[in-house]
Amino acid sequence: MDSLTLLAIFVIGTLLLAATKNERFFIVFMIRTRYFLNAIDRIASIAPWLWIFLADLAVVFSFGGLGGAYLSKKGSRKNLDIIFYFIGVLCILIWYKNPLLAAALLLALHLIVVRLRALKNAALDFLFSSAVVGLSFFGVLMLALSIFTAPGTSKSPNELIYIFSVADGMMGPAAIIIVSLLSQGYSIVFDHSTMPGISPLLPGTQEGKVGFQFPGYDIFVPIVFGVIALIVTLFAHEFAHGVLARVYKMKLKSTGILTFGIMPIGAFVEPDDEDMKKHGTLEKMHVFAAGSFSNMIVSFIAVAAIIAMMASPSHFATEAGVLVLNTTEGYPAWGALNSSTVILEVNGIETATTREFQQAMSGVKPGENVTLMTDGGVVGITTVANPEDNSSSFIGIIFAQQYAPGFMLVLIGWILFFNFNIALANLLPLPVFDGWRMLGELAKTLTATQASADRIAKWVVTATILIVLINVYPLFEGLFSAL
Numbered sequence: 001m002d003s004l005t006l007l008a009i010f011v012i013g014t015l016l017l018a019a020t021k022n023e024r025f026f027i028v029f030m031i032r033t034r035y036f037l038n039a040i041d042r043i044a045s046i047a048p049w050l051w052i053f054l055a056d057l058a059v060v061f062s063f064g065g066l067g068g069a070y071l072s073k074k075g076s077r078k079n080l081d082i083i084f085y086f087i088g089v090l091c092i093l094i095w096y097k098n099p100l101l102a103a104a105l106l107l108a109l110h111l112i113v114v115r116l117r118a119l120k121n122a123a124l125d126f127l128f129s130s131a132v133v134g135l136s137f138f139g140v141l142m143l144a145l146s147i148f149t150a151p152g153t154s155k156s157p158n159e160l161i162y163i164f165s166v167a168d169g170m171m172g173p174a175a176i177i178i179v180s181l182l183s184q185g186y187s188i189v190f191d192h193s194t195m196p197g198i199s200p201l202l203p204g205t206q207e208g209k210v211g212f213q214f215p216g217y218d219i220f221v222p223i224v225f226g227v228i229a230l231i232v233t234l235f236a237h238e239f240a241h242g243v244l245a246r247v248y249k250m251k252l253k254s255t256g257i258l259t260f261g262i263m264p265i266g267a268f269v270e271p272d273d274e275d276m277k278k279h280g281t282l283e284k285m286h287v288f289a290a291g292s293f294s295n296m297i298v299s300f301i302a303v304a305a306i307i308a309m310m311a312s313p314s315h316f317a318t319e320a321g322v323l324v325l326n327t328t329e330g331y332p333a334w335g336a337l338n339s340s341t342v343i344l345e346v347n348g349i350e351t352a353t354t355r356e357f358q359q360a361m362s363g364v365k366p367g368e369n370v371t372l373m374t375d376g377g378v379v380g381i382t383t384v385a386n387p388e389d390n391s392s393s394f395i396g397i398i399f400a401q402q403y404a405p406g407f408m409l410v411l412i413g414w415i416l417f418f419n420f421n422i423a424l425a426n427l428l429p430l431p432v433f434d435g436w437r438m439l440g441e442l443a444k445t446l447t448a449t450q451a452s453a454d455r456i457a458k459w460v461v462t463a464t465i466l467i468v469l470i471n472v473y474p475l476f477e478g479l480f481s482a483l
Contacts, residue, residue, distance in 0.1 A: 134169020
């Protein structure tokens with residue numbers, strides 16, 4: 001199916017949708033329903049204390065140390081203590097394998113939590129939250145680095161990993177995204193990078209297949225995987241908002257989906273704004289935080305499912321080979337291999353596992369040509385010197401599985417991709433995002449006056465918008481060049 005056929009389907013479908021009574025703004029449609037409201041009520045009535053605890057955990061996930069200080073100020077002491085124990089134990093398990101040392105640290109953790117409970121000091125709660133969240137996050141990053149780093153490259157932490165860990169510990173994932181966008185923005189402004197830091201999900205085609213693309217990135221999502229993953233992501237996000245709203249007896253008008261033409265771009269649970277204004281800041285914060293946290297929970301479930309599937313590859317794999325997750329800009333594989341490509345042979349040598357791939361590449365010197373047999377055909381690449389070892393060759397790929405995934409494994413991979421990225425992006429302090437609303441509640445609680453809170457929120461949002469505009473500039477530059 002070519003681009004013209006795709007465009008025709010989009011236009012005809014949009015015209016048919018415009019003929020309905022659904023509310024629309026130009027070609028953005030709000031398709032409302034009340035079918036899911038009863039289900040939301042039933043789930044909200046199951047163990048409301050559990051939903052409130054998870055919402056408190058979501059606040060700490062969203063804002064790190066600032067989230068801990070917020071809960072301390074709002075009097076959520078019991079749940080905050082449990083969160084301290086939970087993250088503290090996780091941190092100890094990640095970093096310390098010696099049983100005696102781990103036991104001593106567990107005792108120290110208990111004594112610290114008891115002391116913090118007695119002091120009820122938001123500043124101290126901020127410091128302890130920042131420390132345990134940051135250390136846990138650093139441990140997770142190092143684990144991911146050891147698994148997904150391309151062969152021959154260093155697995156030692158660089159300064160960016162330290163910055164990310166401190167940023168997440170003190171202010172949550174939104175700070176990590178802003179640091180990343182600042183780094184890419186610097187490359188765009190001073191190094192003239194053509195890679196955008198932010199790219200929208202748009203319909204597109206690749207090799208005759210219909211799907212979704214991110215302009216400026218070598219990422220293509222086949223239509224079936226994209227639609228299912230998007231539905232799961234939006235459903236989890238908005239359903240969580242609705243459940244927390246009903247836990248606090250907030251009125252809901254409707255649920256529904258938001259579309260650009262016939263393409264789903266969002267989902268919503270529509271609360272009664274006047275009724276929501278009657279509720280306290282903690283209750284509103286819980287509702288706002290639930291969406292991204294639910295997406296992150298789905299991400300964790302997807303990771304667990306992928307690990308389980310990888311443990312039994314015969315049930316989920318289609319053929320042996322190395323799965324390419326992504327390629328590195330500036331290296332030979334960039335533009336030559338797509339994400340989700342499976343490398344089956346290197347110079348005629350079968351590469352059923354990552355070890356076999358490394359062994360095959362070890363016989364190739366920098367500057368030599370290498371022939372890769374992939375699931376999409378034969379690809380020829382000229383190698384370069386490894387940045388960590390000039391005597392070995394390098395092409396710049398990041399791979400994960402040691403076999404080509406079947407349908408379910410690929411689908412769960414895209415569900416992980418969508419949920420993880422939506423969970424992080426939604427925390428940005430931008431208008432219409434939950435992060436913007438949460439920032440307002442946080443600022444009101446942690447500052448002395450409403451005027452101070454408004455001023456902080458204004459400057460943070462303005463700075464974030466400026467950073468985002470710099471990061472999307474390459475997209476506009478490319479569009480203007482094409483025109």
